[in-house]
Amino acid sequence: MPGRRKRTASQATERQAVALTARRLGPRDVLHVGSAGLRSRPVRVVLSALGIAIGIATMIAVVGISASSQAQLLQRLDALGTNMLVAKPGEGMFSGQEVKLPKDAVGMVGRIEGVEKAGASGDLQHTVRRSQMIPEAETGGISVKAASLGLLGVLRGTTASGTWLNAANGRYPSVVLGHVAAERLGIDRPGRQVWIDDRYFTVVGILDPLPLAPEIERSALVGWESAQRLLGFDGHPTAVYERSTDASVRQVQRLLAPTIDPQNPQNVSVSDPSEVLKAKAATEGAFSTLLLGLGGIALLVGGVGVANTMIISVLERRHEIGLRRSLGATRGQIRIQFVTESLMLSGLGGIAGVAMGAAATAVYASTGGLPWVVPPWAAGAGFVATLAIGSVAGLYPAVRAARQSPTLALAAA
Amino acid sequence: MTDTMRSAENPGLAPIPGPTPPPIAGPALVAAAVPVVELRGVVKEYAGGVRALDGVDLTIGEGELVGIVGPSGSGKSTLLHIIGTLDRPTAGTVAIAGHHVASLTDRRLSALRARHIGFVFQAFHLAPGVSAVDNVAEGLLYSGLPRARRRRLATEALARVGLADRARHRPHELSGGQKQRVAIARAVVGQPDLLLADEPTGALDTASGEAVMELLHALNQEGATIAVITHDTEIAQRLPRTVRIRDGKVVADSARGKVVV
Ligand SMILES: Nc1ncnc2c1ncn2[C@@H]1O[C@H](COP(=O)(O)OP(=O)(O)O)[C@@H](O)[C@H]1O
Numbered sequence: 001m002p003g004r005r006k007r008t009a010s011q012a013t014e015r016q017a018v019a020l021t022a023r024r025l026g027p028r029d030v031l032h033v034g035s036a037g038l039r040s041r042p043v044r045v046v047l048s049a050l051g052i053a054i055g056i057a058t059m060i061a062v063v064g065i066s067a068s069s070q071a072q073l074l075q076r077l078d079a080l081g082t083n084m085l086v087a088k089p090g091e092g093m094f095s096g097q098e099v100k101l102p103k104d105a106v107g108m109v110g111r112i113e114g115v116e117k118a119g120a121s122g123d124l125q126h127t128v129r130r131s132q133m134i135p136e137a138e139t140g141g142i143s144v145k146a147a148s149l150g151l152l153g154v155l156r157g158t159t160a161s162g163t164w165l166n167a168a169n170g171r172y173p174s175v176v177l178g179h180v181a182a183e184r185l186g187i188d189r190p191g192r193q194v195w196i197d198d199r200y201f202t203v204v205g206i207l208d209p210l211p212l213a214p215e216i217e218r219s220a221l222v223g224w225e226s227a228q229r230l231l232g233f234d235g236h237p238t239a240v241y242e243r244s245t246d247a248s249v250r251q252v253q254r255l256l257a258p259t260i261d262p263q264n265p266q267n268v269s270v271s272d273p274s275e276v277l278k279a280k281a282a283t284e285g286a287f288s289t290l291l292l293g294l295g296g297i298a299l300l301v302g303g304v305g306v307a308n309t310m311i312i313s314v315l316e317r318r319h320e321i322g323l324r325r326s327l328g329a330t331r332g333q334i335r336i337q338f339v340t341e342s343l344m345l346s347g348l349g350g351i352a353g354v355a356m357g358a359a360a361t362a363v364y365a366s367t368g369g370l371p372w373v374v375p376p377w378a379a380g381a382g383f384v385a386t387l388a389i390g391s392v393a394g395l396y397p398a399v400r401a402a403r404q405s406p407t408l409a410l411a412a413a
Numbered sequence: 414m415t416d417t418m419r420s421a422e423n424p425g426l427a428p429i430p431g432p433t434p435p436p437i438a439g440p441a442l443v444a445a446a447v448p449v450v451e452l453r454g455v456v457k458e459y460a461g462g463v464r465a466l467d468g469v470d471l472t473i474g475e476g477e478l479v480g481i482v483g484p485s486g487s488g489k490s491t492l493l494h495i496i497g498t499l500d501r502p503t504a505g506t507v508a509i510a511g512h513h514v515a516s517l518t519d520r521r522l523s524a525l526r527a528r529h530i531g532f533v534f535q536a537f538h539l540a541p542g543v544s545a546v547d548n549v550a551e552g553l554l555y556s557g558l559p560r561a562r563r564r565r566l567a568t569e570a571l572a573r574v575g576l577a578d579r580a581r582h583r584p585h586e587l588s589g590g591q592k593q594r595v596a597i598a599r600a601v602v603g604q605p606d607l608l609l610a611d612e613p614t615g616a617l618d619t620a621s622g623e624a625v626m627e628l629l630h631a632l633n634q635e636g637a638t639i640a641v642i643t644h645d646t647e648i649a650q651r652l653p654r655t656v657r658i659r660d661g662k663v664v665a666d667s668a669r670g671k672v673v674v
């Protein structure tokens with residue numbers, strides 16, 4: 001150190017020729033000066049970041065909860081499969097004309113390439129009641145259907161209790177109840193009897209819910225042959241259900257109608273029950289805009305809090321600003337320092353908010369048995385929003401700090 | 414004059430015949446040397462009509478140690494701020510290390526301060542909660558030097574002011590005198606052409622103040638050009654050159670007086 005300042009005059013002139021250019025601060029130094037104010041006032045940091053955190057947490061939770069509900073539906077849909085199609089008699093060419101599916105529709109459909117299982121149900125006009133005494137008009141919205149033995153397999157249905165229709169119980173007046181039908185009839189276990197047409201049928205099984213076939217859930221199902229023998233069923237199915245390989249679903253969809261009715265394929269209407277669930281999942285995914293708006297307001301209030309904190313910070317740190325200017329900081333570097341501080345402040349709030357929102361979603365999901373989903377785009381958007389708020393909130397205080405006269409800032413201790 | 418006697422008494426201090434030449438420069442180079450500070454007819458008026466400086470001419474050459482004295486409110490701080498390019502004059506010209514301040518943008522002035530000027534303040538202005546060595550390193554933050562280099566130089570500067578063993582201490586763990594020495598280390602860590610100190614001993618007891626002044630004398634002997642404002646006549650008397658200000662005017666300059674006499 002000693003002597004290093006001793007220079008010759010020519011060196012001095014040389015040095016003077018060096019252009020005066022302000023050096024940039026590296027990213028690390030920007031972070032360093034930007035965080036200096038925060039490190040010295042941790043309590044204030046926490047309090048002013050809290051507003052932002054609450055706003056972001058609300059928004060993340062709103063989005064996360066609806067995403068979790070949607071994920072649950074889609075998961076269920078995945079289990080139910082999206083490879084089942086239903087063929088029903090369509091509207092006839094002439095209105096009012098009754099269209100029937102051929103008796104062997106199940107066999108025809110089963111021969112389509114890619115179809116793995118097929119089954120059918122046939123509507124009956126009869127009603128089902130707890131007993132003969134109950135008036136016929138009180139159907140409770142329950143219909144009676146003939147069911148092919150393969151129907152339950154196609155639907156991937158299971159029995160909650162008892163058994164499904166089979167060759168043995170099909171010989172007697174037996175009935176299987178969909179879970180809605182069982183509930184409405186007040187029957188909770190097999191062995192009970194119900195009155196259909198002119199005789200009692202024994203309940204041999206009660207089904208679990210069938211989200212893909214709500215019409216079966218509301219039915220009392222009688223074996224195909226018994227229905228023909230005891231209830232005057234004509235043997236024409238009114239709905240053919242088929243399950244194909246995933247790859248051949250579209251192909252089967254095209255072939256179903258022409259296979260069932262080669263002459264008048266327009267008489268057969270084909271539907272995909274999973275579409276309904278998909279649509280439902282889509283509406284579950286649409287979050288409440290009201291709650292989202294509340295989160296937005298909290299965020300805005302948080303942003304005002306950050307701006308306020310920043311203005312106070314600039315006022316309190318007049319000396320520091322003056323000192324930095326005397327050390328050679330440009331106005332731009334002072335601005336960057338305070339904008340960085342504001343960004344870090346709101347960014348901290350944002351990170352905390354995302355964590356809080358994700359935690360709230362996790363609590364909701366675990367209590368409701370839903371899968372836990374926080375869409376990354378929501379977390380990303382929340383964080384970007386906080387950075388936008390931070391830069392807006394920090395800009396005015398930063399400009400004020402940079403405009404401050406360094407001499408005033410250093411005056412009066 | 415007293416100044417001449419003082420220089421004679423103190424052989425360590427190079428005799429300063431005029432405003433410009435540093436002791437080691439030969440006569441041929443003296444003419445070419447650029448004064449570190451050159452003020453011509455500097456006027457500073459504050460809003461409200463206060464004329465804090467009223468036609469100041471002042472030249473400080475390389476290697477000088479100049480005391481600026483005068484009553485309170487006479488314009489000493491204003492003068493130091495203008496020399497330090499923290500403020501611009503209302504009228505007159507200011508050249509620092511050969512750079513004409515009027516022609517420089519705020520950005521370039523900042524670069525000038527970063528490279529050529531170090532400041533020491535009465536109130537120290539150390540960052541609270543930050544270690545001494547980090548406070549010193551802040552002096553190089555705007556220099557463009559890499560971080561590791563800044564820290565190394567800061568450690569050296571701290572050793573130079575006799576506080577090597579206090580590097581990890583934070584300001585509240587240091588005495589007033591030690592704080593001011595940290596502030597001096599921060600001001601000189603970038604080897605500025607000019608060190609400006611505004612009442613550096615104003616907040617210190619006599620002993621600490623003396624230690625600080627001793628440090629400034631030593632730095633000056635190593636070649637630093639220093640301008641120091643002081644209230645203390647005793648301190649002022651020990652300085653090789655004093656400039657007396659009253660009502661914004663230079664009323665006495667021991668160097669000039671000597672030339673004139
Ligand atoms: N920013 C300012 N605005 C207006 N007047 C000022 C300002 N700074 C200093 N002054 C005035 O200028 C004069 C010189 O002040 P100053 O340079 O601080 O004196 P000193 O440092 O010698 O005590 C005083 O009258 C003071 O009130």
Ligand SMILES: [Mg+2]
Nearest residue numbers: 489490491611
């Ligand atoms: Mg003053």
